[in-house]
Amino acid sequence: VGSTSGSGSTSGSSPQNENTNSKTPRKLVDCVFKFGGSSLANAERIDHVANLIKDQIEQGYRPRAVVCSAMGKTTNNLLSAGEFALEGRVCVDAIRTLHVNTMDEFKLDEKDHTRQDVHELLEECEQMLTGVRMIQELSPKSLDQLVSYGERCSVRIMAARLNQLGVPALAFDAWDVGIQTDSNFGDAKLLPEYESAVQKAFDQRIDPNVVAVVTGFIGHDPNGKITTLGRGGSDLTATALGAALGLDEIQVWKDVDGILSTDPRVVPHAVALDQVSFEEASELAYFGAQVLHPIAMQPAMKYNVPVRVKNSYNPAAVGTIIQQEKSSQDRLVTAITYKKGVTVLDISSTQMLGAYGFLARVFREFEKHKLSVDVLASSEVSVSLTLDKKQDGTVINHLITDLQDCADITRKNNMSILTLITDVNKSSEVLATVFRVFSQQNIQVEMMSQGASKVNISFIVRSDSLENAITELHSCFFSGKCSVEPYPQQEENDKATTNGSTTVTNVNQEEMENAHAP
Numbered sequence: 001v002g003s004t005s006g007s008g009s010t011s012g013s014s015p016q017n018e019n020t021n022s023k024t025p026r027k028l029v030d031c032v033f034k035f036g037g038s039s040l041a042n043a044e045r046i047d048h049v050a051n052l053i054k055d056q057i058e059q060g061y062r063p064r065a066v067v068c069s070a071m072g073k074t075t076n077n078l079l080s081a082g083e084f085a086l087e088g089r090v091c092v093d094a095i096r097t098l099h100v101n102t103m104d105e106f107k108l109d110e111k112d113h114t115r116q117d118v119h120e121l122l123e124e125c126e127q128m129l130t131g132v133r134m135i136q137e138l139s140p141k142s143l144d145q146l147v148s149y150g151e152r153c154s155v156r157i158m159a160a161r162l163n164q165l166g167v168p169a170l171a172f173d174a175w176d177v178g179i180q181t182d183s184n185f186g187d188a189k190l191l192p193e194y195e196s197a198v199q200k201a202f203d204q205r206i207d208p209n210v211v212a213v214v215t216g217f218i219g220h221d222p223n224g225k226i227t228t229l230g231r232g233g234s235d236l237t238a239t240a241l242g243a244a245l246g247l248d249e250i251q252v253w254k255d256v257d258g259i260l261s262t263d264p265r266v267v268p269h270a271v272a273l274d275q276v277s278f279e280e281a282s283e284l285a286y287f288g289a290q291v292l293h294p295i296a297m298q299p300a301m302k303y304n305v306p307v308r309v310k311n312s313y314n315p316a317a318v319g320t321i322i323q324q325e326k327s328s329q330d331r332l333v334t335a336i337t338y339k340k341g342v343t344v345l346d347i348s349s350t351q352m353l354g355a356y357g358f359l360a361r362v363f364r365e366f367e368k369h370k371l372s373v374d375v376l377a378s379s380e381v382s383v384s385l386t387l388d389k390k391q392d393g394t395v396i397n398h399l400i401t402d403l404q405d406c407a408d409i410t411r412k413n414n415m416s417i418l419t420l421i422t423d424v425n426k427s428s429e430v431l432a433t434v435f436r437v438f439s440q441q442n443i444q445v446e447m448m449s450q451g452a453s454k455v456n457i458s459f460i461v462r463s464d465s466l467e468n469a470i471t472e473l474h475s476c477f478f479s480g481k482c483s484v485e486p487y488p489q490q491e492e493n494d495k496a497t498t499n500g501s502t503t504v505t506n507v508n509q510e511e512m513e514n515a516h517a518p
Helices: 043-058 074-086 093-105 113-135 140-164 194-205 233-244 278-286 294-303 354-368 393-403 424-440 463-479 488-499 509-513
Strands: 029-035 061-068 169-172 211-215 218-220 226-228 249-254 275-277 307-311 320-323 333-349 373-378 382-387 407-422 445-450 456-462
Touching: 029 043, 029 233, 043 061, 043 093, 043 140, 061 140, 061 233, 074 093, 074 113, 074 140, 093 113, 093 140, 113 140, 140 169, 140 211, 140 218, 140 226, 194 233, 211 233, 218 233, 233 249, 233 294, 275 278, 278 294, 278 320, 278 333, 278 407, 333 393, 333 463, 354 382, 354 393, 373 445, 393 407, 407 424, 407 463, 424 445, 424 456, 424 463, 456 463
Parallel strands: 029 061, 029 249, 061 211, 169 211, 249 307, 275 320
Antiparallel strands: 218 226, 307 320, 333 382, 333 407, 373 382, 407 456, 445 456
16 A cells, blocks of 8 residues: 655555565564553453564564553543542552552562552552542542553553563653643643654654553643543554654554444444545544544544554454555445434424524524534525434433524434445445335435535434344445345446455454444
8 A cells, every 4th residue: 555654655565565585675664553451451462462563573563652551441440449539438459450460470570660660650549549538529630640540550561571572662651752732631632742742752762673662542731730632542642653753654453354344243244444545534433433533543644644453363464554545446335334323303494584594593502502413414494413322312402492482393313324435426326226225125214414525425214224224235335245236337346346355354253343333
């Protein structure tokens, strides 16, 4: 996969494909690796990941940084410990046991600096919780500091294990390698100056042949206080480092063979995609797929540094590459995703406000009630839109009450958004198949939206029709086994897909389900 990174080198290539002639040195692929909490759940998983990193280095990858989340459920356990402290009880026993047992497994003795560092962090964590118990307060700033102890312990243990395996490694808190944020505790944003700070840190402090094991999810504000980056924070740490350093590739290691064509809980034979664009990946994430969070992709998009989603259980799988360009495969639909449990509001004007006045009034009310819209379709005197299931039902009721003086409102609960990630320039071909399938299966479309994004078409259907709709459409667009006579162009694409199909291998059902879970 050819692409140019910020450093001017060719990106997205695999070192296994480089010329291996003994007279021609193999080109190193500079990259960032990121591993989430499930990949680091215990000593066995950390050992697996450490050996995986060693194997990748032997294959020609050079990880300038390895970004790690907290071990397993440590973040959740720290949050629970904070709640217990507010109730008058301080207990970090489970958290301490997990980390001490892991160090024992790796035979890190009492004099080892890693064991000392982890013990000091856990002692500091316990002291902080004692303070919370005494003052009966846990502010967003204190909460960010509390959850940081998980990542800070994790990276020290990972670095120690890498060194035991002969891979030179050093553990770093993210602020020590330049991750600077604003002071919005709980959902901090990177400051523009983080890029130069990261470059300076790696130029002056970190040997390119030493793996920097860096805490994901956390940073420092201008006052030196610990902040967290919010949802997708560890992925954002990885893409921020990769983009600032202009590396060849950012690798996000999960437990599936890449981004899948749909949710494997609905379609067990969902296939791994070879490549998607940043725009396609953002739409997939927004409409329910567990890909990278759209915010986490922004640094990589800015400099077009490819992001590869890989499988830590099956490292030989190529994975899915995310970059500016779409896949070269000629496919009508890239993927199918969905959101369940949404609310649909049909709002029709009862006054002669005209299009401008009516829509202005509607969206003033949405702003006042802080409600965000997923999908929207409008005419001069009416608008239909969807609200995510996370929106407060009481707030929706207040919105409806406030709009009743100028509009008739119909509310439909328990609806679903079915989204096709596709090239809207081919929408006629796509829709020709979609609506014949829907007609044959008696699936009613309550609402449709197309055009605002150039890569998605969304349909609102009843939730009890959703899985059937996904299964039938996946068969048409990915399996070449459509229940209706295919559109002529689609028939040609199906033959091409069948001849060169991609299959998912060596991934158990539970692992696959996490790839596309909404």
